[in-house]
Amino acid sequence: MFGRKPRSEPGAVAPLPGPVDGIAAAPAPAPGVLPEIEVFPSAVSAPAANDTPDTVQEAARLVQPYILERIDSEAASKLERDELRSELAEIAPEAIRELKLQLNHREQDRLLTLLLDNMLGLGPLEPLLADDTITDIMVNGPDQIYVEQRGKLVLSPARFRHNEHLMSVATRIVSRIGRRVDESSPLVDARLPDGSRVNIIIPPLAIDGASISIRKFSKKAISLDIMANQQNLSHAMATVLKIASRSRLNILISGGTGSGKTTLLNALSQMIATDERVVTIEDAAELQLQQPHVVRLETRPANLEGKGEISMRDLVKNALRMRPDRIILGEIRGGEAIDMLQAMNTGHDGSLGTIHANNPREALTRLENMVSMSGINLPPRAMRAQIAGAVHMIVQVSRMRDGVRRITSITEVVGMEGDVVTTQELFSFKFEGEGTDGKLKGRFESAGLRPHFTQRAEYFGLDRVLIEAIG
DSSP states (O other), X not given: OOOBOOOOSTTOOOOOOGGGOOOOOOOOOOTTSSTTSBSSOTTSOOOGGGGSOHHHHHHHHHHHHHHHTTBOXXXXXXXXXXXXXXXXXXXXXXXXXXXXXXXOHHHHHHHHHHHHHHHTXXXXXXXXXXXXXXXXXXXXXXXXXXXXXXXXXXXXXXOOSSHHHHHHHHHHHHHTTTOOOBTTBOEEEEEOTTOOEEEEEOTTTSTTSOEEEEEOOOSSOOOHHHHHHTTSSXXXXXXXXXXXXXXXXXXXXXXXXXXSHHHHHHHHHTTSOTTSOEEEEESXXXXXXXXXXXXXXXXBOOOTTSOOOBOHHHHHHHHTTSOOSEEEESOOOSTHHHHHHHHHTTTOTTOEEEEEOSSHHHHHHHHHHHHHTTTOOOOXXXXXXXXXXXXOEEEEEEEOTTSOEEEEEEEEEEEEETTEEEEEEEEEEEEEEEOTTSOEEEEEEEOOOOOTTHHHHHHTTOHHHHHHHHO
């Protein structure tokens, strides 16, 4: 299907271009290098990439230049994966014979997969992306790849061959969404075709080589019921959150990096009615809403001349002209906070957003600080009154040291007393110790308080279920 290049001298191997380089054999990591980081402990299986024998890795390094010398790589890059595999299956045996490699049928099949990963995919990252037990991939230069697997940070033996190979993969990621990464634009946010979030930063900002951070998306949609069965929260808490979302409360999800804020946001969004118009606003589109009427907006960085940037705040302002029933903000991190609060206060009930904070009270303080970043000079009391009127509930989520993500607090914003925003906690997680399996023990405890939004729930016919859930 793709044209072969003129045949060169037998055995001649051309130097391999960077964008489709091979995978170097990975030495096994030395355990115990960092005491606080486990290196594939017995309780956690290594990613699939590590099952590749060194002989196949070495064969891929030798065979790929041979193949690239005999095909039109530009035409090959336009083929579907299955089509390219069929074409390579005809050429690879010829290369294996000429290079005098000893590979059985299983090893030859694995060789084809490695070649395809390099030519069409993301090289050594492909097996890690395919492993459902891995949630995060962190590349620290070509020789070091960490993954988060079942809540624990572990070192993967997967490696890039050299810096050029790593840069070619980084370029391939950002080019898919029309962005670029080079010395003039050394940091970029992007996403993979499945929606997984990617951050890339390269030299001169990254001193030890390009760094790629991938937050993977689960292929299975997660709901509040699934989270309750996994002990991420209690069933009573799940019921209250369902009612809160159905009752169109403005909810802020607070937590640290990797705590599961976006996952919880996706779960809460499942309570949105199918007849509502939803506008989502994100830096890199990653929300997975199931509703039929969703408009997804994404920010745009400035071009090389420093022009053309579309910020989160620009999109929030524009969203107000799009007749949304609800606005969902992927992450509130700057001056867009004031526009979001104004939207919540002017008829866009049921809006959702996430914020980085360690507890609900700190989330309110951070929100106040971000409002001041907008350049609008509001008196502190007026600012807090607007926050108290806009935000109805704060849900705190944490990734604990056993790797389990738990909702540690559900807190209502009640109103104002003097200059202070008042809150009441409906549920909290009480730590009780650690089990022999390393899992933390605790219980989700109801405060037994009547929710402030009971009257609102009554309007939607959900007040009785709400009172029963609180206990």
